[in-house]
Amino acid sequence: MAVNFEILYVNYYKMVYHIALRITKDSNLSEDIVQETFIKAYKKIDTLIDEEKAGGWLSSIAARTSIDFIRKEIRAREVLVDPFSVEVDSFLSSTREEVEQAVNVNLLKEELATEIRQLPLAQQEVFLLRVQHGMNEEEIAEKLDLKRSTVKTRFFRARKKLKNLYSLKYSA
Secondary structure (H helix, E strand, O other), X not given: OOOXXXXXXXXXXXXXXXXXXXXXXXXXXXXXXXXXXHHHHHHOHHXXXXXXXXXXXXXXXXXXXXXXXXXXXXHHHOOOOOOOOOOHXXXXXXXHHHHHHHHHHHHHHHHHHHHHHOOOHHHHHHHHXXXXXXXXXXXXXXXXXXXHHHHHHHHHHHHHHHXXXXXXXXXX
Protein backbone atom coordinates (compact mmCIF):
# COMPACT_ATOMS: atom_id res chain seq x y z
CA MET A 1 0.00 0.00 0.00
CA ALA A 2 1.53 3.31 -1.09
CA VAL A 3 1.44 6.25 1.28
CA ASN A 4 0.02 9.46 -0.16
CA PHE A 5 2.62 12.11 0.69
CA GLU A 6 0.26 15.09 0.22
CA ILE A 7 -2.18 13.65 2.76
CA LEU A 8 0.71 12.97 5.13
CA TYR A 9 1.83 16.59 4.79
CA VAL A 10 -1.65 18.03 5.38
CA ASN A 11 -2.31 15.78 8.38
CA TYR A 12 1.01 16.25 10.15
CA TYR A 13 2.27 19.72 9.21
CA LYS A 14 1.08 21.36 12.44
CA MET A 15 2.46 18.58 14.62
CA VAL A 16 5.90 18.80 12.99
CA TYR A 17 5.87 22.60 13.28
CA HIS A 18 5.00 22.48 17.00
CA ILE A 19 7.72 19.92 17.72
CA ALA A 20 10.28 22.16 15.99
CA LEU A 21 8.97 25.26 17.76
CA ARG A 22 9.07 23.55 21.16
CA ILE A 23 12.71 22.59 20.63
CA THR A 24 14.02 25.74 18.92
CA LYS A 25 11.75 28.46 20.34
CA ASP A 26 12.07 30.18 16.95
CA SER A 27 9.15 30.31 14.49
CA ASN A 28 11.28 31.08 11.41
CA LEU A 29 13.71 28.29 12.18
CA SER A 30 10.77 25.98 12.83
CA GLU A 31 9.46 26.63 9.30
CA ASP A 32 12.85 25.63 7.90
CA ILE A 33 12.82 22.50 10.04
CA VAL A 34 9.33 21.58 8.80
CA GLN A 35 10.59 21.80 5.21
CA GLU A 36 13.69 19.77 5.99
CA THR A 37 11.65 17.17 7.90
CA PHE A 38 9.24 16.63 5.03
CA ILE A 39 12.09 16.48 2.51
CA LYS A 40 13.72 13.75 4.60
CA ALA A 41 10.36 11.99 4.96
CA TYR A 42 9.72 12.17 1.22
CA LYS A 43 13.10 10.62 0.49
CA LYS A 44 12.48 7.79 2.96
CA ILE A 45 8.72 7.34 2.48
CA ASP A 46 9.33 3.76 1.33
CA THR A 47 10.57 2.88 4.84
CA LEU A 48 7.16 3.72 6.36
CA ILE A 49 5.46 0.35 6.50
CA ASP A 50 2.43 1.13 8.69
CA GLU A 51 0.66 4.38 7.79
CA GLU A 52 -0.88 4.48 11.28
CA LYS A 53 2.61 5.03 12.71
CA ALA A 54 3.31 8.01 10.44
CA GLY A 55 2.86 10.50 13.30
CA GLY A 56 5.52 8.86 15.45
CA TRP A 57 7.80 8.43 12.46
CA LEU A 58 7.51 12.10 11.48
CA SER A 59 7.84 13.35 15.06
CA SER A 60 11.07 11.41 15.39
CA ILE A 61 12.43 12.93 12.18
CA ALA A 62 11.30 16.41 13.28
CA ALA A 63 12.94 16.13 16.71
CA ARG A 64 16.26 14.91 15.29
CA THR A 65 16.20 17.57 12.57
CA SER A 66 15.49 20.28 15.15
CA ILE A 67 18.41 19.17 17.31
CA ASP A 68 20.66 19.09 14.24
CA PHE A 69 19.63 22.67 13.40
CA ILE A 70 20.42 23.80 16.97
CA ARG A 71 23.83 22.11 16.80
CA LYS A 72 24.58 23.85 13.49
CA GLU A 73 23.49 27.16 14.99
CA ILE A 74 25.77 26.67 18.00
CA ARG A 75 28.71 25.82 15.76
CA ALA A 76 28.01 28.84 13.57
CA ARG A 77 28.04 31.13 16.60
CA GLU A 78 31.34 29.77 17.87
CA VAL A 79 34.04 32.33 17.45
CA LEU A 80 37.46 30.85 17.09
CA VAL A 81 40.26 32.89 18.57
CA ASP A 82 42.72 34.20 16.02
CA PRO A 83 46.06 34.87 17.71
CA PHE A 84 47.00 37.27 14.91
CA SER A 85 43.90 39.45 15.33
CA VAL A 86 45.61 41.79 17.77
CA GLU A 87 45.61 45.23 16.21
CA VAL A 88 49.01 46.65 15.32
CA ASP A 89 48.46 49.93 17.19
CA SER A 90 47.60 48.28 20.48
CA PHE A 91 50.39 45.78 19.91
CA LEU A 92 52.99 48.51 19.46
CA SER A 93 51.78 50.62 22.37
CA SER A 94 51.64 47.72 24.84
CA THR A 95 54.44 46.67 27.07
CA ARG A 96 56.18 43.40 26.42
CA GLU A 97 54.50 41.75 29.46
CA GLU A 98 51.02 42.79 28.28
CA VAL A 99 51.66 41.40 24.81
CA GLU A 100 53.04 38.19 26.24
CA GLN A 101 50.02 37.87 28.53
CA ALA A 102 47.60 38.50 25.62
CA VAL A 103 49.33 35.86 23.50
CA ASN A 104 49.22 33.38 26.40
CA VAL A 105 45.50 34.04 26.91
CA ASN A 106 44.82 33.50 23.20
CA LEU A 107 46.83 30.28 23.18
CA LEU A 108 44.98 29.06 26.26
CA LYS A 109 41.63 29.85 24.60
CA GLU A 110 42.64 27.89 21.49
CA GLU A 111 43.79 25.00 23.64
CA LEU A 112 40.53 25.01 25.59
CA ALA A 113 38.49 25.11 22.36
CA THR A 114 40.43 22.07 21.12
CA GLU A 115 39.80 20.21 24.36
CA ILE A 116 36.09 21.09 24.31
CA ARG A 117 35.87 19.59 20.79
CA GLN A 118 37.20 16.31 22.25
CA LEU A 119 34.13 15.99 24.50
CA PRO A 120 31.22 13.82 23.35
CA LEU A 121 28.72 15.93 21.35
CA ALA A 122 26.03 15.74 24.04
CA GLN A 123 28.43 17.11 26.66
CA GLN A 124 29.85 19.71 24.26
CA GLU A 125 26.40 21.00 23.52
CA VAL A 126 25.41 21.43 27.17
CA PHE A 127 28.82 22.86 28.14
CA LEU A 128 28.80 25.49 25.37
CA LEU A 129 25.20 26.52 26.04
CA ARG A 130 26.04 26.95 29.72
CA VAL A 131 29.46 28.60 29.45
CA GLN A 132 29.42 30.44 26.13
CA HIS A 133 25.77 31.42 25.97
CA GLY A 134 25.17 31.83 29.72
CA MET A 135 22.08 29.64 29.79
CA ASN A 136 21.03 27.99 33.06
CA GLU A 137 20.17 24.30 33.46
CA GLU A 138 16.44 24.87 33.06
CA GLU A 139 16.86 26.86 29.83
CA ILE A 140 19.22 24.25 28.39
CA ALA A 141 16.87 21.42 29.36
CA GLU A 142 13.99 23.20 27.67
CA LYS A 143 15.99 24.07 24.52
CA LEU A 144 17.33 20.54 24.07
CA ASP A 145 14.20 18.80 25.33
CA LEU A 146 16.07 17.05 28.14
CA LYS A 147 15.48 16.54 31.83
CA ARG A 148 17.19 19.08 34.10
CA SER A 149 19.06 16.24 35.81
CA THR A 150 20.44 15.08 32.44
CA VAL A 151 21.72 18.58 31.71
CA LYS A 152 23.30 18.75 35.16
CA THR A 153 25.00 15.37 34.69
CA ARG A 154 26.32 16.21 31.21
CA PHE A 155 27.70 19.55 32.41
CA PHE A 156 29.33 17.91 35.44
CA ARG A 157 30.93 15.21 33.27
CA ALA A 158 32.14 17.75 30.72
CA ARG A 159 33.77 19.87 33.42
CA LYS A 160 35.32 16.80 35.02
CA LYS A 161 36.70 15.57 31.69
CA LEU A 162 38.14 19.01 30.86
CA LYS A 163 39.66 19.26 34.33
CA ASN A 164 41.27 15.83 33.88
CA LEU A 165 42.60 16.76 30.42
CA TYR A 166 44.01 19.99 31.82
CA SER A 167 45.61 18.37 34.88
CA LEU A 168 47.17 15.58 32.77
CA LYS A 169 48.58 18.12 30.34
CA TYR A 170 50.10 20.39 32.97
CA SER A 171 51.06 17.94 35.72
CA ALA A 172 53.97 16.48 33.76
